[in-house]
Amino acid sequence: MRSYLVLAMCGIFLLQYFIQIHMVENLLIVVTLIAFIASATKANSVPRWLGCGMLILGFILELEKGTGIEGINQGIRMNLPLLSLVILVPLLSIPLKLGGFLDGLNSLLQRLKHHPQKLFAGITSVLFVLSPILNIGSIRIVDELLKDLKLPPAMLAKSYLLGFSTTMLWSPYSAAVAVVLYYLKVPVTEYLAYGFGIGLLFLLIGNVLFAACCAINH
Template structure:
């Protein structure tokens, strides 16, 4: 029943977005309320408490302002646009699975990568490329593609190596890729054009990747010095023997070329950019509506169109069931945001924020924005929820700060939240893959997160000075 409610809610939202009608909007709200009630007893206590706080604040605000009874229902469904994207994005990973690209990548790595420093660079870069397209599905794919190769290199703490390389590379595209719901939230709530932030966001994310590669190679260099030249030579010889092709082995058979993934990323970004320019639809809607057709066409080109449909029918219901906590928290937070908007409470919060900005100055205030989603992540809020709450109160025009600078600051903060937030899905999934606790995964990322945040602050200072 819960899966059916999730599916009906998403379908109703997409229908209402393309064919606006009061009946469809009410259906989205009613189904959202039913979802909250249906999953209430099936989510973790912390998540239940968080959602209850959000709903309670919303009810108190509406009741205090004498809102009509309809507002207590219509307030739900405010974040169904974000949830729709979360639900549909994993389907874009199917063509990568169907194309068997992982086997080809693994063969190339084992054949060409000679030392652990380069392996770290390749792992981080692969995670970056796939994250630009696959979002959270990147983590298990890169882990299972690379993990077996680690036995061929002198790496003592293999799980720490994997966790750092994957999560660092994964988090960098979050500042620009359209498949990251975070980007859609920031774009829609600040009113900036997605294409306007790309000339800065993409080079900055690549700079973050380069920084990570430099730190990884430095650590690898220290590791080799501790190991000694003789032991390193023995391990290198053993690795060469292990990767020598065996008779009759053909690793390239039925494996797609990795260059096809890069081509698909470029084409998808061109598609979204064109749709944003020539249509009046919201950014989140554009991405949500484009994901499935694009993935299906890609699968058709691979000769796997029918298999894509078969796997989608199995994958989507299973994925929706895993999203029950996201549905609960996001819909409850959306209700609170709706109450803040309809009662004018946001103006009061905005006045407090403007007062704080006047005390510290706009330049310093801009530098504090990245810390908002970062700190909220440690309070247990998903970066998307934290950003939605923050963006509702941070009005760039009222603050007297450029909207795209505010957007960039939020996105940098979101990346740090994904890097170190111990309660988000990134840490949880990496903890499951590596067999470690989420807090340990978070601690492993601390040095790079600090360096990346410092890099982000330098960028914001330079951009603020340029004006």
């Protein structure tokens, strides 16, 4: 039931995004809160109380600001695009698998499994390309592709962190980059060349350090 509620929330969000009807917007808020409650009841104790506490704190802050129910609704809607992206992006791997487009990639990853430096470079490079487009959803897609390889969690954590972190240095779709450029009034076209270069340098340094650690351990 919980899964259906979450999928219904994403579906209503997409519907409301295109048709912009006030009644659908209200329905979206209700379904989102119900999905949150249903998910919280199944979560572990620490995430459950942390999530509920943050939600209640958000309600209190909006009421103290004087925005009332409308402020609460707006706060909920602001987080739905990212939440829907994280939930729905893994579905993109289904047509890719059915079309056989991932077979070559899987065979390549299998060959690189015993070459950690090359595999690490491949994972971080894929995230470097996908993260500016899919945001954090890119990690879900890459993790879906790699789950059958049963790689060490430490290696996956390092590669995900490095590959995704580069996005925050250069992608105009990253919230951090967008906010800084907006307040400093720097055009995206002027920053992009520098930011992209910094991102590549960050990616290169991370791979060099990983290769050096592998060499030391061996």
